Amino acid sequence: MCKRCVNRRANLLSWESTSYNLKYRRPLRCLAARKTISMQMNAPLEHLTTEEFEKLKRNALEARQRSYSPYSKFRVGCCIMLKSKECILGANVENASYGGAICAERTAVVKAVTSGARDNWLCLAISGDSLESCISPCGICRQVIREFADLKMPIVMFNGDGSKHVIKTLQDLLPLSFGPEDLAD
Numbered sequence: 001m002c003k004r005c006v007n008r009r010a011n012l013l014s015w016e017s018t019s020y021n022l023k024y025r026r027p028l029r030c031l032a033a034r035k036t037i038s039m040q041m042n043a044p045l046e047h048l049t050t051e052e053f054e055k056l057k058r059n060a061l062e063a064r065q066r067s068y069s070p071y072s073k074f075r076v077g078c079c080i081m082l083k084s085k086e087c088i089l090g091a092n093v094e095n096a097s098y099g100g101a102i103c104a105e106r107t108a109v110v111k112a113v114t115s116g117a118r119d120n121w122l123c124l125a126i127s128g129d130s131l132e133s134c135i136s137p138c139g140i141c142r143q144v145i146r147e148f149a150d151l152k153m154p155i156v157m158f159n160g161d162g163s164k165h166v167i168k169t170l171q172d173l174l175p176l177s178f179g180p181e182d183l184a185d
């Protein structure tokens with residue numbers, strides 16, 4: 001029980017039956033803290049140390065500085081972390097002909113593929129400027145990521161200062177997807 005609920009036992013939630021708690025031994029928490037927990041209890045980044053996760057976050061946030069978004073003023077940064085822990089960054093790049101704009105995720109994907117890093121992606125992270133919400137990849141980007149990434153790859157979505165994040169797998173974000181193997185004979 002967290003400190004905020006010492007005197008409010010009625011607000012307790014029962015988390016004990018979740019497989020997540022069984023596996024990762026999170027302590028039971030209270031209703032007041034539920035939002036924070038739900039932000040963190042999605043798909044875990046099992047293969048990242050705390051330092052590597054901080055590196056992923058720092059790169060996803062800093063990548064926004066490379067954004068060219070004079071029309072929308074909506075900066076987005078993306079970081080693809082390879083299994084080698086090398087990071088490939090991307091940002092959204094807009095165009096006076098609006099349809100020519102490209103999202104941060106696709107920028108990073110194109111950079112990775114054209115630099116020879118087509119495989120061995122560990123995870124992908126994005127961030128916007130909103131402090132309130134964690135943005136998620138648009139539909140086109142989800143499909144483009146699907147071309148090269150494992151469906152189990154985690155996608156980490158940060159808010160503007162990295163104080164919040166949501167983790168989902170590509171499978172979560174793009175269920176029943178169509179990929180390269182579907183074109184095989």
Ligand SMILES: [Zn+2]
Pocket residue numbers: 103104105106137138139140141142
């Ligand atoms: Zn997109």
